[in-house]
Structures are given as C-alpha cells and as structure tokens.
Amino acid sequence: MRILGIETSCDETAAAVVEDGNRMxxxxxxxxxxxxxxxxxxxxxIAARSHIEAILPVIRQALDDAxxxxxxxxxxxxxxxxxxxxxxxVGVMTARTLAITRAKPLYxxxxxxxxxxxxxxxxxxxxxxxxxxxQPKFPMLAIIVSGxxxxxxxxxxxxxxxxxxxxxxxxxxxxxxxxxxxxxxPYPGGPSIAHAAASGDPEAFQLPKARMSKYDxxxxxxxxxxxxxxxxxxxxxxxxxxxxxxxxxxxxxxxDIAASFQRVAIETIVDKAKLAYDEFGPQSVVIAGGVASxxxxxxxxxxxxxxxxxxxxxxxxxxNAAMVAALACFKAQADQPQASPYSLAIEPNLNM
Numbered sequence: 001m002r003i004l005g006i007e008t009s010c011d012e013t014a015a016a017v018v019e020d021g022n023r024m025x026x027x028x029x030x031x032x033x034x035x036x037x038x039x040x041x042x043x044x045x046i047a048a049r050s051h052i053e054a055i056l057p058v059i060r061q062a063l064d065d066a067x068x069x070x071x072x073x074x075x076x077x078x079x080x081x082x083x084x085x086x087x088x089x090v091g092v093m094t095a096r097t098l099a100i101t102r103a104k105p106l107y108x109x110x111x112x113x114x115x116x117x118x119x120x121x122x123x124x125x126x127x128x129x130x131x132x133x134x135q136p137k138f139p140m141l142a143i144i145v146s147g148x149x150x151x152x153x154x155x156x157x158x159x160x161x162x163x164x165x166x167x168x169x170x171x172x173x174x175x176x177x178x179x180x181x182x183x184x185x186p187y188p189g190g191p192s193i194a195h196a197a198a199s200g201d202p203e204a205f206q207l208p209k210a211r212m213s214k215y216d217x218x219x220x221x222x223x224x225x226x227x228x229x230x231x232x233x234x235x236x237x238x239x240x241x242x243x244x245x246x247x248x249x250x251x252x253x254x255x256d257i258a259a260s261f262q263r264v265a266i267e268t269i270v271d272k273a274k275l276a277y278d279e280f281g282p283q284s285v286v287i288a289g290g291v292a293s294x295x296x297x298x299x300x301x302x303x304x305x306x307x308x309x310x311x312x313x314x315x316x317x318x319x320n321a322a323m324v325a326a327l328a329c330f331k332a333q334a335d336q337p338q339a340s341p342y343s344l345a346i347e348p349n350l351n352m
Contacts, residue, residue: 001019001020001021001074001329001332001333002017002018002019002025002066002068003018003073003074003075003076003077003325003328003329004016004017004062004075004077004325005018005077005078005325005326006055006059006076006078006079006091006094006095006321006324007078007091007111007319007321007323007324008055008079008083008088008090008091009079009087009088009091009111009319010042010083010084010087010147010319011047011050011087012029012030012031012318012320013029013030013031013050013051013055013058014027014030014058014320014321014324015028015055015059015061015062015321016028016320016321016322017062017065017066017073018121018322018326018328018329019329021117021330021333022121022122022123022135022326023122023123023124024121024123024124024129024322025065025066025124025125026061026062026064026065026126027062027124027315027316027320027322028058028065028321029319029321030050030054030057042084044084044085045086047084047086047087048086048090051087051090051091052090055091055094059094065126070102070104073102074104074105074332075104075105075106075107075332075338076099076102076104076105076106076107077109077327077328078092078094078096078106078107078109078344079092079109079110079111079114079324080109080345080347080350081110081111081349081350082112082148082347082351083111084348088346088348089346092344092346095344096341096342096344099341100341105332105338106339106340107331107332107336107339108339108344109324109328110327111319111324112144112149112151112289112350112351112352113327113352114323114326115144115146115289115292115317116142116288116323116327117323117330118288118312118316118317118320118323118326119132119136119286119288119310120136120326121312121316121322121323121326128315129315129316130313131313132310132311132312133310134310136283136284136286136310137284138155138158138283138284139156139280139281139283140154140155140282140283140286141153141155141276141280141282141284141285142154142155142285142286142287142288143273143285143286143288143292145172145173145287145288145289145291145292145297146171146172146289146290146292147171147174147177147188147290148171149166149167149171150166150167150171150173150217151164151165151166151167151352152165152215152272152273152276153352154282158330159330159331161352163351163352164215165212165213165214165216165272166216167216167219168212168216168218169218169219169220170218170219170223172219172265172291173188173190173289173290173291174219175219175222175223175265176189176262176265176291177189177190178223179193179223179226179257179261181242182227182242182245182246183230183245183249183254183257183258184246184247184254185258188290190291190293190294193258193261193262194262194295194296196254196258196259197255197258197259197296198255198259199255200252200256200257200259200260201255201259201260202259202260202262202263204257204259204260205229205257207222207225207226207229207261207264208221208222208225208264209221209222209264209267209268209271210222210268214272215275215276217268217269217272219265219268222261226257226261227242227245229257230242230245230249230253230257233249233253233257234248263296266294266297266300269297270297270300270301273285274304277305284307284309285305285309286309286310287301287312287317288317289317290317290319292311292317293314293318298311
C-alpha cells in the first residue's frame, strides 16, 4: 500500500509517499522559516500564504521522487489538527480536492500522533537519512516534545494509548524559543540554545524545576527564573525589560545561562520519562517532535534508561509528511474509518 501524506500544520509545506508504513519513498519539505526569523516566531498569515504557493509543486515533487503516478497511490492522508488554522486549511482543502478528483480514500491525521510514527519508518533509498533498524515494540512509551506539545503517552498497541501527562503551560520547545529571545539568540530557540550551551557551563546556575503532579510538566517557572537570573547578572531589578537583556549580557553569561536552562529543561523531561518507564515497563521508548532532535535530550535519555533507544533521523523529528503517511498506512491496515472528502474540517486545537 502506498499513501501520499500532506502536512501543513505550521510553517512547513510537506508531502511524502510511504509504502506499507515503514518504507519512505519520498519526503519533500518546503519551509517558510526564513520569512519568520525576522519576527522571532511564526506569523500565521505569512505561513498560510506560503503554503498556498508551495503545496502543489511540493506534491508533484513528492510523486516524482517516489517515481509514482496517481495510479500508484492507494490513498491520501492529511493533517487536520492540531496547528494553525490557516495553514491546516490549505492542506485539508488540497487533500479533499485531490481525493475527489483522483477518486482516492482520504485519512485525517492527528499531527501530534503522527510525530510518534516517524519512529516506524525503517527503510528508505533517499540519501542523507539514517533510519532505525527495526520498528518499536508494544507496549511503547512515547515522549512527545515540540514547540507546541510536551506529552508522555503509553501505547499498548496501534490506536490504543493513554495520555499519562502533559505540560500545563508552555511546551518545552516554546520555552526554548522564549529563553533564546531573552538572550538575543536567533529563532528557532532549540538549536540556538544548544549552540550557545556548547561553550557554557551547565552547572553554572541552579535553576528550579516545577513541582507538578506525577507525569505533568511545567516550563513557565524555569523560563521566568531565567529572566530573573539574567536581570540579576547585569545588576538590574525585576522591572528591567526582557527585550534589553541581550545587549547587556556578555557572551560568556549567555552561554552559561543557555547551558543551565537546557540542562534543567531536558532533565525535567527525562525525570518524568524515567518514572513512567519504571512504573509501566514498556518494551520500547520513542521520542517524537522537533525537540527530539536535541542531542542533549538523546544523551540524557540514553543515560537514564536501561534499554537501547532507536532515535529517528533529525530530519524526521521536525514537521514532515512521511510521518503522516506512515500513520495512515497503519490506519488503513487496521480498517480505521476514512474521512469524507466532502466534509472533513480542520481542528486547530485537536488533542491526543
């Protein structure tokens, strides 16, 4: 079975063809990130307009790279939530139109759940990808960490899962973005913080960890602690504006703050994951979402857990359509309900 996946939940316009849920035949991503960097974050209107311009060429490229015609495609899958309303609308309307005109079944995909299924992609002939040797086994603990989500989910099988805990305020990726902005580092914050942290001391400052219920997260407190720490480092009071911190902090101070924040933020995730592992004893642990590409997260997680973890290629941690198509393959194999191409609606606030 070959499925064309379409992903437009944020600022990446993506299309991919996946065969049987594990073999990635193509993976095309057009990002409008360069347009958003100057604003320090994604501007929804710009993202939506960029999707309109890019989506049809991206789909054509995905089919060409997979060496597929429409006759070779068995179904279409599209992200319908969660995400930015305007961005989702472009992908869903395109997928609905194609499903009708090409007479293909249509599957609607939860963006957050799809990130987990990047870990089920094990084969590709595309250059530059390092794929896991095998698919994860159930029961499986999924650590989903991105700019919009921080969740721990226990999968007993495909489509049989329980949400153990999630962030109660900022997602970890969002916290990285906000701390980076305070320090005058470029967007997106995760890679910028990691780069600055490489020359800093992760033990330079002892930032607090939020005390939450067993498996829930909070990153607002550590983020505010960074603000107070930076103000203190330059000898200013709490009313000093965060937008002026960067010009007063030295490069060494920025590096130490970045390293200390990265350590605490990642420790918060790993501590909860270790608790869940000890309680439920899963056969596999996977990480998913943009922050899953963090080398510090991978290092700490590997040190904390006693089983080997097969990490997805970093290019499959950020938003892509291969994960969307992979999840749809498993939906088709399990005879999950199809979506109506005449009525499928977006759900920007969709949850797991």
